[in-house]
Amino acid sequence: MATQRRRNGPGNRKANPAEDEAVYQAILHALLEGKLKAGTKLAEPPLADIFGVSRERIRKVLHRLGAERRLEMIPNRGARVPRPTLDDVRSVYEAHRVLEAGVLTQLVRLVDDALIEKLTAHLAEERAAATRGDRAASVRLSGAFHVHLVEALGNAELTRFLADLLSRSSVMVSVYEPATDSICAVDEHGAIVEALRARDVARAIAVSREHFLHVESRLHLDDDAVPASEDLAAVFTAVKAKRRRR
Amino acid sequence: MATQRRRNGPGNRKANPAEDEAVYQAILHALLEGKLKAGTKLAEPPLADIFGVSRERIRKVLHRLGAERRLEMIPNRGARVPRPTLDDVRSVYEAHRVLEAGVLTQLVRLVDDALIEKLTAHLAEERAAATRGDRAASVRLSGAFHVHLVEALGNAELTRFLADLLSRSSVMVSVYEPATDSICAVDEHGAIVEALRARDVARAIAVSREHFLHVESRLHLDDDAVPASEDLAAVFTAVKAKRRRR
DNA sequence: GCCGTGCCAAATGTGCACATTTTTATAAAG
DNA sequence: CTTTATAAAAATGTGCACATTTGGCACGGC
Numbered sequence: 001m002a003t004q005r006r007r008n009g010p011g012n013r014k015a016n017p018a019e020d021e022a023v024y025q026a027i028l029h030a031l032l033e034g035k036l037k038a039g040t041k042l043a044e045p046p047l048a049d050i051f052g053v054s055r056e057r058i059r060k061v062l063h064r065l066g067a068e069r070r071l072e073m074i075p076n077r078g079a080r081v082p083r084p085t086l087d088d089v090r091s092v093y094e095a096h097r098v099l100e101a102g103v104l105t106q107l108v109r110l111v112d113d114a115l116i117e118k119l120t121a122h123l124a125e126e127r128a129a130a131t132r133g134d135r136a137a138s139v140r141l142s143g144a145f146h147v148h149l150v151e152a153l154g155n156a157e158l159t160r161f162l163a164d165l166l167s168r169s170s171v172m173v174s175v176y177e178p179a180t181d182s183i184c185a186v187d188e189h190g191a192i193v194e195a196l197r198a199r200d201v202a203r204a205i206a207v208s209r210e211h212f213l214h215v216e217s218r219l220h221l222d223d224d225a226v227p228a229s230e231d232l233a234a235v236f237t238a239v240k241a242k243r244r245r246r
Numbered sequence: 247m248a249t250q251r252r253r254n255g256p257g258n259r260k261a262n263p264a265e266d267e268a269v270y271q272a273i274l275h276a277l278l279e280g281k282l283k284a285g286t287k288l289a290e291p292p293l294a295d296i297f298g299v300s301r302e303r304i305r306k307v308l309h310r311l312g313a314e315r316r317l318e319m320i321p322n323r324g325a326r327v328p329r330p331t332l333d334d335v336r337s338v339y340e341a342h343r344v345l346e347a348g349v350l351t352q353l354v355r356l357v358d359d360a361l362i363e364k365l366t367a368h369l370a371e372e373r374a375a376a377t378r379g380d381r382a383a384s385v386r387l388s389g390a391f392h393v394h395l396v397e398a399l400g401n402a403e404l405t406r407f408l409a410d411l412l413s414r415s416s417v418m419v420s421v422y423e424p425a426t427d428s429i430c431a432v433d434e435h436g437a438i439v440e441a442l443r444a445r446d447v448a449r450a451i452a453v454s455r456e457h458f459l460h461v462e463s464r465l466h467l468d469d470d471a472v473p474a475s476e477d478l479a480a481v482f483t484a485v486k487a488k489r490r491r492r
Numbered sequence: 493g494c495c496g497t498g499c500c501a502a503a504t505g506t507g508c509a510c511a512t513t514t515t516t517a518t519a520a521a522g
Numbered sequence: 523c524t525t526t527a528t529a530a531a532a533a534t535g536t537g538c539a540c541a542t543t544t545g546g547c548a549c550g551g552c
Contacts, residue, residue, distance in 0.1 A: 043533065054507060059534085060309070067313035076513050076534060095403035102348030105451060157341035161407050205351060289503065300537055305504085322504060322543055 023051050024061045032170050035235045038083040039228040050233050089172050089219060096165050097212035103150050104204045111196050115152055119193045122148055126186045145189050269297050270307045278416050281481045284329040296479050335418050335465055342411050343458035349396050350450045357442050361398055365439045368394055372432045391435050
């Protein structure tokens with residue numbers, strides 16, 4: 001049977017912003033979940049076929065993702081999943097490290113029992129995931145810890161910047177495998193909370209810094225691999241199915 | 247005489263990425279220079295007429311600026327220059343303050359004579375501009391100081407984030423007038439350099455923090471004003487002329 | 493006098509038909 | 523067999539013709 005899906009018949013000019021959003025979210029999630037490997041070419045015609053929408057719609061979404069620097073757009077040559085260099089990855093981790101130093105500096109000024117309690121609860125979750133060996137949850141919760149820290153400041157700009165950094169590093173997981181076992185990270189996170197409770201800025205920053213350097217040191221290049229996803233249809237049907245299941 | 251410029255005749259299908267970039271830069275510069283006031287509607291047909299390009303080209307640029315959050319895009323209602331709330335402005339300044347705390351923390355680790363010398367030279371420039379009463383130069387150099395600080399780290403992600411924050415706050419100048427006289431800022435900048443030279447993290451951060459709180463406290467709402475630029479053609483011909491003059 | 497209703501002009505959104513460019517396949521030459 | 527040149531095929535870029543939606547304005551009723 002043909003892999004072709006329902007396609008909009010000619011003359012379908014109805015405005016449908018939800019459809020844009022659906023395609024955007026689908027591709028974005030595929031990127032964030034690492035389904036789309038670095039270097040993969042995202043051509044317009046096959047994507048239009050897969051999602052059953054016009055090529056212009058795909059085109060618009062691709063360019064939007066390009067403007068957000070989530071895809072690499074090359075004139076006349078289309079969109080590709082970016083293949084970050086090792087320096088790029090270090091740059092993202094370093095940025096996160098520097099940002100968190102600032103966050104912690106500000107956070108010790110307004111830390112209260114409620115925040116400590118919330119963070120402690122999160123640590124329990126992390127430990128639970130680690131002890132039951134749920135690696136996917138561990139990675140997710142490990143990132144969420146830092147999100148909680150910055151969200152405690154209640155600053156939309158900072159929160160967005162961190163989300164941006166995390167989304168970028170998640171793409172990099174497919175190329176540079178970071179910290180396969182993040183069990184140790186739980187203790188380091190705990191040490192940060194402990195320093196916060198004691199209002200000890202210097203220690204909080206020092207622990208955080210060590211934490212990131214620890215993660216960075218585990219980065220390694222598995223160069224030859226770079227598989228560059230082949231079957232786009234399979235990738236996106238999986239993503240769409242997962243999203244529909246919720 | 248008609249205000250209409252040369253318009254692309256029918257059948258002009260030549261690929262011209264430079265034209266996209268020219269329109270993008272023109273609108274971006276108009277935004278950054280504060281020529282486009284908050285709340286101004288940017289409709290596609292008049293812009294196409296002004297720049298002498300097709301409406302699709304304008305459309306693409308507008309959506310790109312929207313994806314970068316420099317313009318506010320409302321479905322079916324076009325693009326507007328965003329009208330930030332006072333909280334938005336505070337959020338940007340606070341983000342800058344938190345970021346700089348992190349930058350300074352990292353910077354004391356790798357500060358050397360060359361850096362101190364460079365910053366000192368910059369301070370001299372700032373003072374010169376202040377003493378000769380060049381307000382435009384003072385504002386520009388005042389922002390440049392913080393750019394120099396973050397650039398000293400050599401991290402592309404952090405540099406980009408700061409540039410983003412500064413570009414956003416420059417738009418806000420048209421609504422919330424910050425620090426009409428930034429002369430005092432020079433001394434505060436000098437104090438930061440002094441703390442850096444002494445490798446005193448705590449003092450550097452404290453001075454930086456006071457500096458930002460100082461600027462923030464001067465923000466005030468001149469609500470009724472909001473003129474919302476009327477004559478788009480005049481705005482952009484001025485921008486284009488200035489850019490051509492260089 | 494003021495608010496709701498229905499038209500009309502203007503602006504935005506979208507598919508489509510090409511032009512242009514890139515990539516791939518094929519063939520010929522060294 | 524490798525390399526280069528050429529042509530065909532595929533993919534991207536762009537203007538255009540509409541459809542749809544929004545905003546303004548006059549008209550009429552309360």
